[in-house]
Amino acid sequence: MKNSVYLLIGIFFGIVLLKSEAASWFRIYEMFHFKAFHMYGIIGSALVLGIVFIQLIKRYNIKTFDGAQISFDDKKKSIPRYLIGGIIFGLGWALAGACPGPMFVLLGAGFFPIIIVIIGAMLGTWCYGLLKNKLPH
């Protein structure tokens, strides 16, 4: 597939993230206070339709645009890795008000201090790589 296709999918996703307000720190704060349905509606409806899409692909053995088989790998079973990693991620998501998609949306939107969050996220990723073998997985 051509890189321009990936670029276009990204542009579409970026517009959706910004316009849905899922890239707003305020919406994330509000979500963790359970004071609005907005974010739950976004994640919930994305999920319901996502489940339908994936079930349809599996049931009707739908191929990629190139005609290749689509396979879904099961994630490795574990609890500590997902729970501890998830909690650490959640702490940062609420503090910075941005997860990895919105970070880049906000940079493109001209909120330049987000570059500090992106640098932090790369540092965090690097720290994980250094400590990986010492952590429970």
Next chain:
Amino acid sequence: MDLLKQPFPWYLSGPLISITLLLLILVGKRFGMSSNLRTMCTVLGADKTCDFFCFDWRAQRWNLFVTLGVLIGGFIAVTYLSGGNAPAININVIKELNTLGFKSAGTSYLPLELFGEGVFSSVKGILILLIGGVLVGFGARYAGGCTSGHAIAGLSNLQLPSLIAVIGFFIGGLIMVHLIFPLIF
């Protein structure tokens, strides 16, 4: 066109995110934004420091193009689609944020106290953004995914590990907002 200039309601936003997931699957790829952070570390030379970054980053170049697109999408949304307007958050949340010192609540897309240009000269502001970023990056790789990879793609494929990760996201978020925010704001 006028409709595009309004904020997208949740019942439009959610399905559009699922369509992103579907498109990526149909071009033979996977939906996951945080793995780009690992790729970017490798591109910058982290592969010289540990094995985790020793992989052929060119195989992940497609996702960097998605990321570049996301960035351009943010620019387009703000420039042509009135995307940077203040979200209509709950009025009680605005009042609460005002008392915490976030005077920009209800008047801007992001809190100017953290994302205004002034933050570059505030040690506290820089530390909050930097630490927030470090936690997101570390946590996403430890958990093997972020909101896109686990909460959308993983849960859509009914993966129990993704459910555990998403529960973790919420435990962490609730701890931050309810227990740690009162100490720092």
